[in-house]
Amino acid sequence: MEVQVQRSTVLPHGNPKTSPSELPLSIFDRFASNIHVAVLYAFAPPTPTDEALIDGLSKTLPHFPALTSRLGYAHESRRPCLVIGDDDGGALLVEATVDCNLSDHLPFKPSPELRQLHPPTEGVRCMFQVQINRFNCGGVVIGMTHVHTVADGESMSHFLVAWGETVRGLPIDRPPVHDRSLLTPRSPPWSEFQHRGFEFLPMDPNQNLLRLNQTSVDPSKITSTLLHYSLEFISKLKSNITNKCTTFEALASHIWRKITISRGLKYSQHTTARVSVNGRTKLNIPNEYFGNVVLNACPEANVKLLVEGGLPAAARVIHDGVSKTDARYFRSFVDFGEIYGDEELVPVYALEGNVLCPDVEIDSWLRFRYHEVDFGGGLGMCGLLLTWVPLDGLVVFLPVLGGNGGGVNVFVSLLEEHSSILKQISHSLD
Incomplete structure (x- = not known):
């Protein structure tokens, strides 16, 4: 498989007239791994043009501002947050062509070679990256990476469904919810379980509530x-x-x-x-x-x-x-x-x-919304795979x-x- 990158650009965060804002990281966001998760989504022909996919992506991203944000600290609380709408935000978009037919590689099997189908996940600026790979047959593989701190798998499946709806000229049927007040603590807050030492590292290095394997190969x-x-x-x-x-x-x-x-x-x-x-x-x-x-x-x-x-x-x-x-x-x-x-x-x-x-x-x-993803080709998604995870x-x-x-x-x-x-x-x- 030979993948040729045609062009790369950074899609802006949305309305340039809006002032930057802060979205606090929830305690769940702070627990998530601060790594890029890379996933491939395959669509057999017929598929929309790259232009239609990119136009739909540009219209969808403003509904999901966290994807074009950057990590920072809130001015008042100094707690970690997502800074939305400043000049350092945006999403990386890569357009590429592949010199073979998509059917030659389906069903997908894990291989280091598949990493060509998504942007690099190390030393990158953007929290969210998309690579549109156009095969000779007209099939498309969308390689997406996002920082896990921003969203979990459930959230990203909703994003994919919304992107497909926008490409098809439809309103987003189930808009995302960004209201952090849904995670309001009880009054008074009562942490009855030992989370430090289980989800987070303990302050006392001698505390050993969670068995961690620090072996690397x-x-x-x-x-x-x-x-x-x-x-x-x-x-x-x-x-x-x-x-x-x-x-x-x-x-x-x-x-x-x-x-x-x-x-x-x-x-x-x-x-x-x-x-x-x-x-x-x-x-x-x-x-x-x-x-x-x-x-x-x-x-x-x-x-x-x-x-x-x-x-x-x-x-x-x-x-x-x-x-x-x-x-x-x-x-x-x-x-x-x-x-x-x-x-x-x-x-x-x-x-x-x-x-x-x-x-x-x-x-x-298994319960994510992948069966609902439809970019208008009529066949839906035909392949889904993580590329190569050395864990x-x-x-x-x-x-x-x-x-x-x-x-x-x-x-x-x-x-x-x-x-x-x-x-x-x-x-x-x-």
């Missing part, structure tokens, strides 16, 4: 792969679990066990599945809220229990662990932000290396798009020697 030793699980296979998983469970619980339990076995962990060890939990429903916040409202649940199990107890035991651990990150926990976290928000809060990710072993991180994108233990559930039989695609990054074993046992029901 050469990124080339970590490989990403995509596993596909059919609806039939997922039904078999559920039938092997005594209690009623969700698709997520069944699949998370299965992949956690298989990764643990692939790593050859000792039975005496413990392993944690760090599961992302969306707090919008728990806090009665609309799904259209643009920002971050995600915390981690951390189900933990002894390796022997996880392996010998089979799928039922793993599913029970997942269910019980996730259920603890409930509305009460989210409220406590909001109150924590009110009590300690003036302090420098460093998220736990700051100390982690790129090897999570013996643990895993499991994120689900051992990362697992992301992705929906299967484009009428390809349904089921779930599972993106997994592991050390190469463990990944080769996982591929052999990934569909074993033992």
Whole structure:
């Protein structure tokens, strides 16, 4: 695949006559990783012209001002904020052509080569970047990167739907909500759980409430792969679990066990599945809220229990662990932000290396609005993939798009020697 960049420009933040404003970072924004998340979205022909896509993007961005902002500090409180509407903001737009047909690369498989399809994620100025890749056949891959501090996956799926509506000449059906007062703490605030030492680094370095793995290896030793699980296979998983469970619980339990076995962990060890939990429903916040409202649940199990107890035991651990990150926990976290928000809060990710072993991180994108994304070609999105993430233990559930039989695609990054074993046992029901 040869990708030729035709032109690059920075789209302005919107109305140049508006004065800069400040949007405070919520405590959830401050917990999110300050890294660029890069995702590819593929659309088979027929597709709109680049001009139509860019015009739609320019009209959509003013509705999502956080994407063209920059990080700063509020003048009065000195708390971290997004500065909206100043000259240092904007979104990077790259137009590129690819010398082959899109069908030659579908379905997508993780590869370092795919990084050509999105702008670089290191040492960049803009918080939000878009690369429009036009293939010979007329198909398009949109490579998007955004700083996680600005928004979570739920928010970005709403943005994609809104961009598609604008390209088609429609009003945005579900406009974004930017009201930070939705995260108002209780009066008086009451932080009843230990968030410092779990979501944020403790002030006391001897406090060790969260086991962090600070191991780092050469990124080339970590490989990403995509596993596909059919609806039939997922039904078999559920039938092997005594209690009623969700698709997520069944699949998370299965992949956690298989990764643990692939790593050859000792039975005496413990392993944690760090599961992302969306707090919008728990806090009665609309799904259209643009920002971050995600915390981690951390189900933990002894390796022997996880392996010998089979799928039922793993599913029970997942269910019980996730259920603890409930509305009460989210409220406590909001109150924590009110009590300690003036302090420098460093998220736990700051100390982690790129090897999570013996643990895993499991994120689900299955409920995002990807099935609703439509730029007017009539076929919708036909491919979705993270490009290449050198983080051992990362697992992301992705929906299967484009009428390809349904089921779930599972993106997994592991050390190469463990990944080769996982591929052999990934569909074993033992």
